Amino acid sequence: MSLITSSPRKRGSSRWLRFLDSRPEGGKGPLPLLGGNDVLGFLLLLVLLPSLAFAADRTPKPSIVIDKPGKCVSDVETMRREHPDMLKHQRDQTMHKGIRTPRFSLNGCVECHASTKTGSVLGDQGFCQSCHAYAGVKLDCFECHAAGPKLAAGTDRGAKP
Amino acid sequence: MSAEDKSKGVDRRGFLAISAAALGGVALAPGLRLIEIAGARAPDQAAAGTVRWGLLIDTNKCASGCDDCVKACATENGLHSTGHPRTDAQWIRKVELKDLRSGRAHSAPVMCQHCAEPPCVDVCPTGASFKRADGIVLVDRHTCIGCRYCILACPYKARSFVHEEHTDQNPNVPRGKGCVEGCTLCVHRVDRDQQPACVEACTKADHNAMTFGDLNDPKSEIAKRVAQFPTTKVRADLRLGTGVHYQGL
Numbered sequence: 330m331s332l333i334t335s336s337p338r339k340r341g342s343s344r345w346l347r348f349l350d351s352r353p354e355g356g357k358g359p360l361p362l363l364g365g366n367d368v369l370g371f372l373l374l375l376v377l378l379p380s381l382a383f384a385a386d387r388t389p390k391p392s393i394v395i396d397k398p399g400k401c402v403s404d405v406e407t408m409r410r411e412h413p414d415m416l417k418h419q420r421d422q423t424m425h426k427g428i429r430t431p432r433f434s435l436n437g438c439v440e441c442h443a444s445t446k447t448g449s450v451l452g453d454q455g456f457c458q459s460c461h462a463y464a465g466v467k468l469d470c471f472e473c474h475a476a477g478p479k480l481a482a483g484t485d486r487g488a489k490p
Numbered sequence: 491m492s493a494e495d496k497s498k499g500v501d502r503r504g505f506l507a508i509s510a511a512a513l514g515g516v517a518l519a520p521g522l523r524l525i526e527i528a529g530a531r532a533p534d535q536a537a538a539g540t541v542r543w544g545l546l547i548d549t550n551k552c553a554s555g556c557d558d559c560v561k562a563c564a565t566e567n568g569l570h571s572t573g574h575p576r577t578d579a580q581w582i583r584k585v586e587l588k589d590l591r592s593g594r595a596h597s598a599p600v601m602c603q604h605c606a607e608p609p610c611v612d613v614c615p616t617g618a619s620f621k622r623a624d625g626i627v628l629v630d631r632h633t634c635i636g637c638r639y640c641i642l643a644c645p646y647k648a649r650s651f652v653h654e655e656h657t658d659q660n661p662n663v664p665r666g667k668g669c670v671e672g673c674t675l676c677v678h679r680v681d682r683d684q685q686p687a688c689v690e691a692c693t694k695a696d697h698n699a700m701t702f703g704d705l706n707d708p709k710s711e712i713a714k715r716v717a718q719f720p721t722t723k724v725r726a727d728l729r730l731g732t733g734v735h736y737q738g739l
Contacts, residue, residue, distance in 0.1 A: 428535070
């Protein structure tokens with residue numbers, strides 16, 4: 330309450346007005362973006378931007394290690410693009426109709442793609458997780474589904490995301 | 491109506507009569523044929539509405555204190571204690587009953603009764619709780635929001651909520667935090683022509699108190715026994731058409 334009454338003039342309610350008021354000298358100084366130092370910064374950014382854009386090593390590529398070489402259920406391009414739809418379609422078929430064909434089953438994916446070292450598709454080097462981390466796509470299948478083939482009791486399967 | 495039309499009509503009627511007779515023959519004489527198809531369902535075939543999976547529990551053979559079925563269920567479905575027994579998932583439990591006047595005691599496992607008219611399905615706001623064509627009542631965890639209306643609606647207290655994260659699921663039985671779950675009649679096994687784990691364990695231990703099968707198939711063991719012996723459904727007054735029958739209660 331006291332903050333509002335002590336203000337030199339009535340503060341605007343919109344974000345833009347609040348931005349103007351945040352300027353130095355009680356809201357009467359120059360716009361912060363157009364300050365002398367910021368012009369220099371902007372020019373520097375213009376020079377650096379292309380080099381940043383082409384720095385391909387900034388993000389490490391996902392590790393795609395397939396321990397069990399063999400043919401996947403479809404070609405690589407199709408799998409990369411369509412695997413969520415394949416899994417989602419199969420999921421509804423299995424859940425509601427009891428259709429348990431092996432081709433697009435998540436268990437089938439996991440059996441082939443789980444690392445032989447960790448026994449899981451998760452982990453930094455895991456087939457699913459490494460790529461999903463790279464693409465920034467949340468992977469929540471394995472909050473419920475097993476991330477590896479059935480292992481002997483007590484075997485560590487690695488952390489879940 | 492011309493004479494030609496009349497004869498055509500008779501022909502059609504005759505044809506219908508013959509085909510009806512033929513169909514009747516197919517359905518009646520080799521009634522077992524339909525059953526064969528239902529029993530050995532191909533993996534790409536959808537669960538059929540002609541089948542009604544059910545359980546028959548003979549309480550005369552179910553020993554007090556025996557929990558072989560409960561243990562088998564836990565092993566098969568990956569139900570482990572989280573250290574919080576009050577909130578641990580419970581798909582099947584043993585219930586001990588005693589008539590105080592006569593002293594007659596019963597012991598029986600109680601699990602999801604797989605109702606024909608399941609109240610859990612009625613109340614589910616997302617359609618996650620559903621009944622499969624063959625009568626198995628399930629929770630689709632992909633659409634379950636964990637509201638737990640179904641837990642309240644179920645008169646058999648058959649549903650549980652998963653409170654904690656799980657990491658060591660059976661690949662065939664996905665389960666995790668935030669969803670409601672209950673007995674699935676071991677649907678992953680039934681789809682592969684196997685018996686539910688509890689029934690298998692009970693039979694293996696030579697108790698033979700549990701029978702699983704197709705109630706719609708008059709030649710199945712369960713249908714024969716339901717036809718031969720008096721059986722009860724728990725809370726039959728609710729008229730939910732449960733798939734689990736009790737003998738000797």
